[in-house]
Amino acid sequence: MSQTVLIRKRDLVRQSQRGTEESPVVKWTLITIALGFAFLFLLLPLLNVFAQALAKGWSYYRSALVEPDSWSAIRLTLLVAAISVPLNVVFGLAASWAIAKFEFRGKPLLITMIDLPFSVSPVVAGLMFVVLFGLQGYFGQWLGAHDIKIIFALPGIVLATVFVTFPFVARELIPVMQATGTEQEQAALTLGANGWQTFWHVTLPSVKWGLIYGVILCNARAMGEFGAVSVVSGHIAGKTDTMPLRVDKLYTEYNAPAAFAVASLLAMLALLTLAIRTILEWRQARRELIAGRVDS
């Protein structure tokens, strides 16, 4: 029943568009050019990653990944993401709660500050931490005297990663929390729930999808960051090389198949990120469609 209504509606729309459509020749020329561009810049680079990674066969691919330095790069990347993503999630939740649920002066300024890392070149971001903690930096001497390593070590890599992925979770959460308003939380509080209960049982479920979305984007960037991490890492093989840095090193050592093997893992991460994102978006669109039908 609803199916037929939908079809009839579509026919009506189609009829009304007759005067405003390009001729088939123009239309298919435009589609061809656009798809050519998409093929050249989206599909071909992706296919090439996997083709080059497997150019020397499966066994070479496997051994390139478990080779000690590459393996340690994979583990370091996972470790860095495991530290920096939760930090930014906690920050994102706190910042979006304060910004979306309360009114205060200077709110636009705070939002601008949160977005700041997006407009800083990754290399400059890395440089900032070198200026603070590097050998000639503000705390360089003190850190050296106390034998604490930040630059060219794990803490520096985490700091640089946290900086470049700083806005992702907060940015996704703020509009979602603003859209849900405060009525539900007020109701929960009136019914006797305490602040944490309200947050856990009322707020968190209502922003769940925005949060997941922010986390996967944050994670993708955290694992794939090159510029900022490159400046602070020191490129010590087996110690401070993350996966993107390992790709660079293998490539400059003229070991392209191994570089592509490590790169293929990062490409799979990108595909996974896109897939989750697309599924979330389709869900959202379907829910809006259903809501629209109920309304009408």
Place this chain on the structure above:
Amino acid sequence: MSHTPLLSRRICRFHLAIGAATLRPRLRMAKKRFNALPGFGLTMGFTLFYLSAVVLIPFAGLVVRTLGLSWPEFWRLATTARALAAYRLTIDSSLVAALANALFGALLAWVLVRYEFPGRRIIDAMVDFPFALPTAVAGLTLANLFGPNGWLGRYLVPLGIHGAFSPLGIVLALTFVGLPFVVRTLQPVLQNLEREVEEAAATLGAGRLRTFVSVVAPSLFPAVLTGFALAFARAIGEYGSIVFISGNIPFKTEIAPQLIVMRLEEYDYTGAIALAVVLLVFSFLLLGVINVLEQWSNRFLH
């Protein structure tokens, strides 16, 4: 000739009126919002602490260090011949890449919104691929594709087209990195464009091209310009993908972020800082321009 500009101006006013109508109740609601929610002190405190620790203090460190430089010294470090060549290459290649994105991105957005064809949804999802793919991987695969033995390079290099280790390579990488911006800013505007307007133009006797040029294009222009500026801003700071494809030859294929890294590798902190400040100031100016552009193009969205 005279009725079409008038028509589009009237549509503008119509959009503005709708925008204002939806904005007013929202403002009233925000004012009326009464608050008994807990946790403001805690969350705000943590937000400010974390923001300071991760962003503001490092930022201040760079600023203080820069202020320690005398103006002539700063000027000398920031405007060496090599630095000027790097700025120029950065800006030129970013401009060309952003222009390519404005042109092809607008076309892609149009095709994705207006036409039905097999694989449309997949292509639509793939537009975000450059956002999700680590830049190092992008640089690696593009350098390989356009290199002398690559799938494309083996045909292009004999023709004298060097898509790797050349300024063209930089443009290709920056085009890839900036691809989603124009498409994603233009798509919602295209979806919200009312077909009735085009129908009206058609009824009034305008041909398809004429309708496009004088009715459709003016309302798309702000969004395309915003997307262009976003892609440009992204390209200015890009480093990861360029490392692989540029070849990094001073005065020829060395972009500004690469020069910063070179200075750091020579332990020339002040040289690196001077270049970084120039890059930062440029990014912030661009950010200001983008904010203005976004406000302008949002007038066409409601």
